Amino acid sequence: MKICVIGLGYIGLPTAAMFASKGHNVIGVDKNEQIVSALNQGEIIIEEDHLAEFVKTAVTEGHLHGSLVPQEADAFIIAVPTPITDEKKADMHFVKAAAEEITPYLRKGNLVILESTSPIGTVDDLICPIIAGSGLEIGSELFVGHSPERVIPGKILYELVHNSRIAGGINQESAQRIADLYRTFVEGEIYLTNARTAELCKLAENTFRDINIAYANELALICEKSGINVWEAISLCNNHPRVNIHQPGPGVGGHCIAVDPWFIVEKQPDTAKLIHQARLINDNMPTIVAQKIINLTQGQDKPQVTILGVTYKPNVDDMRESPILTLISHLKTTNIQVIAQDPFAKGYQGDPYQAAAGSDLLVLGVDHNIYRDLDLKRLAQAMRTAKLLDTRNFFDRQTTAAAGFEYHLLGDK
Ligand SMILES: NC(=O)c1ccc[n+]([C@@H]2O[C@H](COP(=O)([O-])OP(=O)(O)OC[C@H]3O[C@@H](n4cnc5c(N)ncnc54)[C@H](O)[C@@H]3O)[C@@H](O)[C@H]2O)c1
Known part of the structure; x- marks a missing residue:
């Protein structure tokens, strides 16, 4: 043909x-x-x-x-x-x-x-x-x-x-x-249906994931207030054969999950209430993380924060709808100086140790595999105040403490 x-x-x-x-x-x-x-x-x-x-x-x-x-x-x-x-x-x-x-x-x-x-x-x-x-x-x-x-x-x-x-x-x-x-x-398999059902299915698949992540994010905030580690709790829940809770994080990005649910909300705003609420919950996560950063740097003279990772998901160079970019814009409206580093993202590919030099807080925004190779001790020594906020449960609490960091984890007490 x-x-x-x-x-x-x-x-x-x-x-x-x-x-x-x-x-x-x-x-x-x-x-x-x-x-x-x-x-x-x-x-x-x-x-x-x-x-x-x-x-x-x-x-x-x-x-x-x-x-x-x-x-x-x-x-x-x-x-x-x-x-x-x-x-x-x-x-x-x-x-x-x-x-x-x-x-x-x-x-x-x-x-x-x-x-x-x-x-x-x-x-x-x-x-x-x-x-x-x-x-x-x-x-x-x-x-x-x-x-x-x-x-x-x-x-x-x-x-x-x-x-x-x-x-x-x-x-x-x-x-x-x-x-x-x-x-x-x-x-x-190729499944036959009508055009409207096919349109809905694509949107519904990505919306399912958005709602699941919103649930994980809401659980993270509930756990923080209850003195529970949400990452441990979710992993225990997921041992149930019919439960699959996604992971919390600093927000949802990319051009699919953060976008497609709106196509449903747009057409039926009065009916698509859960879908809309999930979008709002996920879109609010950068603000929540920004508030944590403000709290963790409070009292510091001319605070400086270094963010590791700006892409919308790990191990890719795609920054579309990235929640970390939203987080950076929030912080730019405060007195906090922000330095962002990402080995994949154009414009952010500087040296991580230089990016951390003199900072008061290191924020792990994206869990790129390559960050596993970071020398945590060297990072901590380069900083003015060795604090770490992990939004992805990427680092181990004991290891970061041994490297000299005060460790904070999104979704934990
Ligand atoms: N990229 C993904 O992972 C993915 C996954 C599933 C669905 N989708 C969907 O597939 C669609 C395409 O996404 P994409 O990522 O390939 O987009 P893209 O931006 O990579 O590519 C789209 C291309 O279309 C071209 N274009 C725009 N108008 C045109 C026209 N009138 N005539 C000829 N070319 C034109 C653009 O120049 C561009 O090269 C979107 O609806 C997207 O949501 C994308």
Whole structure:
């Protein structure tokens, strides 16, 4: 088949290359000229394990081409961004533009699949009315639906093949055609449903995780007040065969878990009360951590704090929606001087010992594995006041004490 993939980011590019690797003729479309010209030379500008070699092979074998504009094809896959506005509403302008741009190229029998994470009703209420402008009858001449993506950055190529997938169509035939197309590379189960259910499922999966983390964060605050170590308590609870409480922390970041629940809240604010509350609890964690930092540096002349880790999760360079960046902005409104260090994040890659020099508090914000190699004694000696606030239960209390630190743990007395 000839497949046109619109949007060549973390989702669209691996998907395009995957279809190409199975012999389909794939046109990868992006507005970004740098992405398209790199692709046509067999190169990529994003970081993802094994993707560079995979794309190079697909381009060299002649199955994958880059283009700035769509072309006629059998199937169109939309994988453009769906960010959130400052008002916590889904910004659908990329999806709308992509649907408008493919419309002139649609032909009888084509399949249009939305992969972007989107609010319920996007296929029915936004995409279908636009592509109906092709003059083709939706459902019998044009087959349409949503097949959400659940891959995790770092393992995208593996998970594209092995994860199960939902094929949600505007009718049974659309769902079946979507499933048949993905079956060319998906080895996991493919479940057929309608488009609205598929849209809801993607949002509900990430919302489940957000609510679970909010619960862990609330437990952390309850435990602090009750003189209990929440990390020990959660680990004991999780020995129950049907309990899986997530971990507390300084907040929730990234462009999925911290964003997708808002797509549900936006549509049904009066009903989605638990979902909304979970978002507020998680979004409040940077403020809670900021208050702890203020308390721990109180009385200090010109206090200085060093934060280790600014990305939204460990061992990646992605800072989107990072709660640590929110924490830093909070602290900048106080008299505390903040120095942040992160070996992965652009602009923060300084030496950790220099970053800690003269500080009154070290804050572990992100549990990057590489921080295991830190010489805690050297860090403590570099500081003016050797205090440590651990927001991830990363360090061992005894070890940090032996290195000379006064140790404080989020979620502990
Ligand atoms: N990255 C992930 O881990 C992940 C996981 C699951 C779902 N998703 C969802 O997948 C969607 C895409 O995410 P992503 O991470 O690949 O985004 P991205 O920002 O990495 O890439 C999107 C690409 O689309 C291009 N684009 C925007 N409008 C366009 C248009 N009209 N025509 C052609 N190209 C256009 C951009 O230039 C960009 O290169 C989002 O809805 C996201 O929520 C992402």
